[in-house]
Amino acid sequence: MSEDVKLERIDQYRWRIPRAGKMNTDGIIYADAAMLHDINKEQTFKQVANVACLPGIVGNSMAMPDIHWGYGFPIGGVAAFDCDEGIISPGGVGYDINCGVRLLRSNLDRHHIKDKIKNLIDKIFRTIPSGVGSKRKDLKLNQKDEKAVLQEGAQWAIRKGYGVTRDIECTEEHGCIPHADPELISNRALERGKSQLGTLGSGNHFIEIGYISEIYDKQIAASLGLGLDGITIIIHSGSRGLGHQICDDFIKVMLKSSEKYGIDLPDRQLCCAPLNSQEGKNYLAAMACAANFAFANRQLMAHWVRESFEHIMGEKDLGLDLIYDVCHNIAKFEDFIIDGEKRKVCVHRKGATRAFPPGHPGIGKMYRHIGQPVLIPGDMGRYSYVLVGTDQALKETFGSTCHGAGRIMSRRQAKKHGKDHTTEKELFDKGILIRAASRNTIKEELPEAYKDVADVVNVVQGAGLSKKVVKLTPLAVVKG
Amino acid sequence: MKSYEYIDHTADIGIRAYGMSLGELLQHAGEGLSNLIIDKGTITESLEKHITIDRCSLEELLVTWLGELNYLFETKGLIFKRFIVDIKANNSLYARCFGEKYNPARHAIKMLIKAVTYHQLRVEKKGDVWESCTFFDI
Numbered sequence: 001m002s003e004d005v006k007l008e009r010i011d012q013y014r015w016r017i018p019r020a021g022k023m024n025t026d027g028i029i030y031a032d033a034a035m036l037h038d039i040n041k042e043q044t045f046k047q048v049a050n051v052a053c054l055p056g057i058v059g060n061s062m063a064m065p066d067i068h069w070g071y072g073f074p075i076g077g078v079a080a081f082d083c084d085e086g087i088i089s090p091g092g093v094g095y096d097i098n099c100g101v102r103l104l105r106s107n108l109d110r111h112h113i114k115d116k117i118k119n120l121i122d123k124i125f126r127t128i129p130s131g132v133g134s135k136r137k138d139l140k141l142n143q144k145d146e147k148a149v150l151q152e153g154a155q156w157a158i159r160k161g162y163g164v165t166r167d168i169e170c171t172e173e174h175g176c177i178p179h180a181d182p183e184l185i186s187n188r189a190l191e192r193g194k195s196q197l198g199t200l201g202s203g204n205h206f207i208e209i210g211y212i213s214e215i216y217d218k219q220i221a222a223s224l225g226l227g228l229d230g231i232t233i234i235i236h237s238g239s240r241g242l243g244h245q246i247c248d249d250f251i252k253v254m255l256k257s258s259e260k261y262g263i264d265l266p267d268r269q270l271c272c273a274p275l276n277s278q279e280g281k282n283y284l285a286a287m288a289c290a291a292n293f294a295f296a297n298r299q300l301m302a303h304w305v306r307e308s309f310e311h312i313m314g315e316k317d318l319g320l321d322l323i324y325d326v327c328h329n330i331a332k333f334e335d336f337i338i339d340g341e342k343r344k345v346c347v348h349r350k351g352a353t354r355a356f357p358p359g360h361p362g363i364g365k366m367y368r369h370i371g372q373p374v375l376i377p378g379d380m381g382r383y384s385y386v387l388v389g390t391d392q393a394l395k396e397t398f399g400s401t402c403h404g405a406g407r408i409m410s411r412r413q414a415k416k417h418g419k420d421h422t423t424e425k426e427l428f429d430k431g432i433l434i435r436a437a438s439r440n441t442i443k444e445e446l447p448e449a450y451k452d453v454a455d456v457v458n459v460v461q462g463a464g465l466s467k468k469v470v471k472l473t474p475l476a477v478v479k480g
Numbered sequence: 481m482k483s484y485e486y487i488d489h490t491a492d493i494g495i496r497a498y499g500m501s502l503g504e505l506l507q508h509a510g511e512g513l514s515n516l517i518i519d520k521g522t523i524t525e526s527l528e529k530h531i532t533i534d535r536c537s538l539e540e541l542l543v544t545w546l547g548e549l550n551y552l553f554e555t556k557g558l559i560f561k562r563f564i565v566d567i568k569a570n571n572s573l574y575a576r577c578f579g580e581k582y583n584p585a586r587h588a589i590k591m592l593i594k595a596v597t598y599h600q601l602r603v604e605k606k607g608d609v610w611e612s613c614t615f616f617d618i
Contacts, residue, residue, distance in 0.1 A: 042490060068490060071597050071617065075491065095595045096618045132554065132582065132589060191555050202592040203618050241554050244594040244617070248547065249600065268598050410488045411591075411618070442591045480592075 004407060005045040007036075013463040017045060017061075022264065023052040028060045028401075030463050035065060035455065036057055038225070038408055042069035043432040049080050050266040055057060057084025057277075057347050058338065062397055064352050065459035066406035066451065070094065073270030075351035078400040081275060083333070083344055089272035090254055090287075092348035094329040095212065095247045097287055098294035098369070099205075101237030101326055101375045102171075103386065105224070106309070107319035108231040110211040110475065116312055117209060121433050121476035123308040124207055129199045129303050130437035130480040136198050139300070146194055147182040153292030153318040154325070157299035163322075163443070167299060169364040172354060175295040177332070180288035185242075186249050193242025193293055198300040200237050202441060205378065206307065208234045213383065213473035218309045220388060220469045224323055232472050233320070235301050236377055238329070242336045243290035250283045275346055280351065284331070290332060298325055304479035324373035326353050328403045334362070336398055340363075347398045355389030355401040355466045362399075363389075374466050376457055380404045381427055381447030384472045385457045401466040405450040414449040415440075436479035484512035485554075491589075494600070494615040502538070503609040505520070505603070506566060506573065513546050517553060520589045523561040525578040525582040533573040538603040541571055542612055547594045548576075552585045575583070576587035577579055591618055 007029070015036070017027030031039055034176045039045070044067055052061035053071055054345045058080045068074030072091025081087055112119075129135050141149070149156045155176025157163055161331045168174050182190075189312050200207065208301045213228045215221045221273040225314040226232070239246075254271035257263075273279035306320045338345070356362050356372040357370060371388035378384045391398050409417060423446045436442050487494030490542050493510040499505030514520055528550070552558040560579030567573055582589075595616040603611040 070491070071599050071615075095597075132557070134591060151564070188551060192551065203563070203594075241594075245551075248595045268601075288503070310498045354557050407490050410490050411493060412486070438591070440588070444591075 001418060007045060009298070009401050012194045013459050015348045017049050019052065022266065024055070024057050025052050027052050027063070027128055029063045029067065030459055030465065031065045031067070032455070032459055034095045039067055043076050044069050048077065048190040049079060050270060053266050054079070054081070054087055054089070055263060055268065056081050056082040056273065058086070059398065064400070064402040065456045066351065066402045066404055067408045072219070072267055073348065073350045076402065076406065077350045078352045078371060078457060080345040080348065080398045082346045083170065083275055083346065086214060086275050086276050086346060087272040088283055088331055088346060089270055089339040089348065090247045090250045090283060091269045091271065092245070093287060093331050094350050096238035096329055097243035097247060097348060099288035099327065099329045099452055100294060100298065101234060101236045101377055102298050103323040103375045104233040104302060104305065104320050105226055105323050106231045110229045112233055113231065116366045117476050119173050119312045120309060121435055121478060123312050125304060125435040125478045127176060127222060127304045127308050128207065128478070129479040130202060132246055135195050139198050141194055143190060146190060149197060149296045150185070150289035151180050152176055152183045152290050153190060153295035154299040157296045158442050159301070162300050162303040167302070167322045169366060170322040171295060172327050174298065175325065177288040177291045179285055180292050181285035182289055184286045185246060185289055188241050189249065193240065196240040196242065196362040197297055198291065199240060201240055202431065203437065204445060205237045205480045207301065208380070208474050208477040209476045210234065210384065210472040210474045212470050214471035215472065219278070222332055223370050224373065224386070224469065226323070226386065228471050233305050234375065234472070235298050237294070237297055237301065239290040239294035240297065242293050244383050245327070246286050246290045253279055254283070287331065291327065293326065326375055328353060336394065336399065337425055345398070347400070349400055350468035352400045353403045354399055356395045356399045357389050357391040357394050360394070374401055376402060376404060376453060378453030379447040379450040379472060380445060381430065381432060382453065385453065386469045386472065387457065387466040388469055390464055390466055393466060397465055401460045405453040408451050409449040414446050415443045417448060418443040418446045432474050433476040434479065435477070441479045483508040485547045487513070487611050487615070489615065490614055492618045494613060499610045502567045502610055506542065506565045506567070506614055507519065507563040509546060509614065510549055511543060512562065513549055513593070514560050516591060518582070518589060518594065522587055523559055524580050526580045527600055529558060529560070529577045531573070531575045531577060534612055535570045535572045536556055538571060539601050542603050543575060543596045543598065543601065544604060546571060546614060550593045550596065553582065556574070589612070594618060
């Protein structure tokens with residue numbers, strides 16, 4: 001693959017990398033013209049083209065508008081593979097397996113609780129550990145418990161009293177990917193996971209109290225129980241050290257299996273195995289364990305967020321219902337109509353969100369009339385969005401859309417940029433409180449380090465891949 | 481000669497390490513990793529831990545070594561200030577690591593490392609100097 005990748009404009013929001021060299025299909029990038037320069041700073045187009053070279057790819061190698069450079073697959077990448085001819089790649093899922101987002105609504109109005117926000121965020125900050133050196137003393141897992149978490153996901157948490165049955169209905173895959181096999185996980189992965197269940201993690205993970213600042217679709221917003229000025233909570237976290245270790249362990253396996261099965265890799269981080277090989281099946285069963293750990297992790301944190309609110313507000317019935325929980329980093333078998341025929345493919349979404357349309361059987365009954373809620377977090381100083389999936393996404397992107405804002409500054413650049421600013425003070429002046437385990441994180445995660453998520457969301461709406469429902473504005477954020 | 485330097489990256493961060501021997505290179509890469517997580521000036525040498533890694537390729541040795549240090553921090557809270565690394569002729573590693581247990585009262589965590597990646601992974605000798613490049617998923 002040459003360093004220079006050719007790019008053709010299809011329309012205002014779609015750009016094609018025509019099939020060339022070892023590519024098996026075209027690459028398609030969803031973006032507007034203004035974004036393209038930033039997107040390709042680190043040869044991200046080439047990563048889209050590299051994915052197109054993998055065997056058994058079905059449809060195009062795609063990238064969402066929040067695309068940025070990733071290990072092997074770009075972040076924001078979507079690619080589907082044939083069950084017989086195709087491959088599975090840990091690099092197509094990412095190190096943080098089932099990193100994802102969940103959104104809770106409430107009956108609370110921001111005007112009524114403005115003097116409680118500080119107490120609420122402090123309580124959440126004290127209650128939910130970030131990870132290293134801090135864990136919940138009341139959550140002790142032996143290896144048997146941990147293996148149950150890996151097999152049952154969020155359903156384990158509900159069974160243990162951390163949430164309500166309705167939460168499961170509002171979680172992608174009902175909070176449990178089937179066929180998870182804990183016996184395929186290394187002791188090291190189990191050990192990394194053992195003390196980290198119910199912890200937020202660091203980097204871009206966060207818990208945010210916000211409010212609904214704008215409504216784009218009144219009917220769907222009402223169906224979701226989202227009204228203007230209503231308080232919401234976003235939780236963004238993943239499978240923690242357990243998922244990182246599983247990815248790491250299987251990259252070592254896949255480096256060997258790529259060679260074993262004669263797969264020509266344009267980039268070592270794209271290492272993979274045929275879906276129907278033992279190595280491929282083992283990775284999928286191990287990946288499912290990490291995905292289930294992440295579902296349980298977010299379920300526990302949601303439970304403690306509810307308890308924190310009830311404690312500070314001094315009442316129980318706050319309507320803290322789960323709107324939805326989506327995966328950002330995952331590979332799953334899903335059915336699509338391809339060339340007029342129903343076909344099962346393995347969709348890799350790495351920094352991309354499932355966005356199924358109204359009527360799709362993969363969505364719980366309560367949302368089947370409006371489409372699957374899609375949660376798109378932005379940076380800590382601006383806003384986030386709730387969207388819903390569309391038919392267009394199902395036809396064009398294997399039911400996928402964007403996942404967030406995407407970094408535009410390195411951590412060092414962000415810190416340099418933030419040197420002359422007191423990020424906390426500036427955010428405080430905007431009405432946003434920040435709590436973080438590390439002051440370093442606040443500098444690294446300053447809002448300007450990210451793309452404006454509104455631009456990203458406008459592209460997926462413009463391209464018809466999802467539909468805007470509401471905008472959320474932050475009031476207080478816990479960073480890991 | 482610098483011991484190590486950090487490589488800027490939009491999403492993550494890398495370390496370029498240098499050494500007059502392979503052992504010194506790995507020693508410096510280890511110091512670079514410790515200093516990414518916690519300011520090395522705040523780490524004391526109150527305990528010693530030994531690490532051995534069986535024979536593997538040079539690149540694998542580097543990834544496994546840094547992965548081991550990250551694992552010890554994440555699961556046991558061990559952070560090291562100094563290393564003495566001995567590489568045998570068959571590329572197996574024996575290291576003495578000097579550091580302490582993470583103490584939130586004295587140590588501010590700068591960042592947590594998810595994994596050591598294979599991206600642009602490199603271990604090579606340029607003239608008399610060994611040089612390596614490693615990127616971390618943050």
